[in-house]
Amino acid sequence: MSVRSRPHSIQARYTLVAALFAITVLVTLGTITDLAIRYQVASNAFDEAERVASQWSAAARNDSVPRPIPAAAPVEFIQVVDVHGRVVESSKAASETVPLSLRRPPPDDRFQQYTECPSPDHCLLLQAIRLFPAQDASVVYAGLAEPALLATHRLEYAVAAGTILIAGVVGWTTWMQVGRTLRPVKAISTKISQITVSDLSVRIPVPPGDDEVAQLATTANETLSQLEGAVEQLRQFALTTSHELRTPIAGLRAHLEEALFYPDDVDTQETIRAALVSTDRLDAIVTDLSLLARLRAEDRQLPERIDVGELVTAEVHAQSGPVPMSVTAASGLWIHGSRMQLIRVLANLLANAQRHAASSIEVTVEETDGGAAITVSDDGNGVPPADRERIFERFVRLDDSRRLDAGGSGFGLAISRDIAQAHHGTLKAADSSGGARFVLWLPLIKEDLTHPEA
Known part of the structure; x- marks a missing residue:
């Protein structure tokens, strides 16, 4: 079975639809106009x-009809015909012997209109009036030649020509207007075809005005700017990652080469320990890179309803370290999120506090600004104000961090902030009277969850 092809061009489709609609409307209006005329x-x-x-029927009833009956255009055919069908009186244009019509009005309806056609190309419009209701009454016929407008199809030809002309004008106008509207779209398509991954600096021309096409071009340019920024970030990330990976790989290679080429001059156990440290560093970087990639991807798991106070309290009690930790957590603060990801954030913050704290770590959970604020404070050296944003960048490690944890990946705080943002929250290093103070803020569930298990 063959499928009827349709025009692929939007311009052609809209023109065809407009023309067909115009023809339908014009044919309907033309038919109505033709019938009305x-x-x-x-x-x-x-x-x-x-x-x-009516004038000559009154004269016929008074026996005052002249011979011949005077007639004036356009009603030139007048006859008085008796009950036997004989022409009694007539005008000059009418026959003196042949009646204009053999039909007679009935007694109960004295006025009748007839159309008589003596020949195929000649018709008369007649008005017949019976003089009296009696059966033997005469009939007066008055008529005129059928107007040319009715006798020919000139009117239909004129309506058809007007329909075709107007439909053509509508189609041409639609073609031009749609073409003018789509001209910026063609320019956008041409520009987009020039965009490549290696060159995202090309921008789409924005047409004048504030219509949908202009908004599309503006949105596309904004998307291209974001895409260009993202690609640049990926390039910088690849450069930084390769640099960070090169350091432990170079160290591992140096230790292995020393053990291979100078077996008598190196301590084997010490070389293996150093190689393991470099290996741990590589493993930490690769693991955190994998986690960061998963966080950047769409999370298709349904969020859980989590009591933040309960989660934080359980995680603090599960962590072990040389520095004691205290927790003060409000209950009944419910959020939507991934339990495992939030545990990862808490583990990062608590492990960071354990490395830098001198004697104590305080963890609090309280409601603030429509969310749950989780604060982890320690009494260590703290974070300088100039570095409080920089520490959340990938691979950034301050001198204290490198000294206290040589095998770290430099991803911990970056991953923690990504998790917070994925939960529509924030993570920042806040002011503190002494030591470091990190605040994780997560929005609370808006609906009433008095009975969360329900």
């Missing part, structure tokens, strides 16, 4: 014939 012309002709017939 025909009816009006015929009605006017019959009214004129009735006026003349």
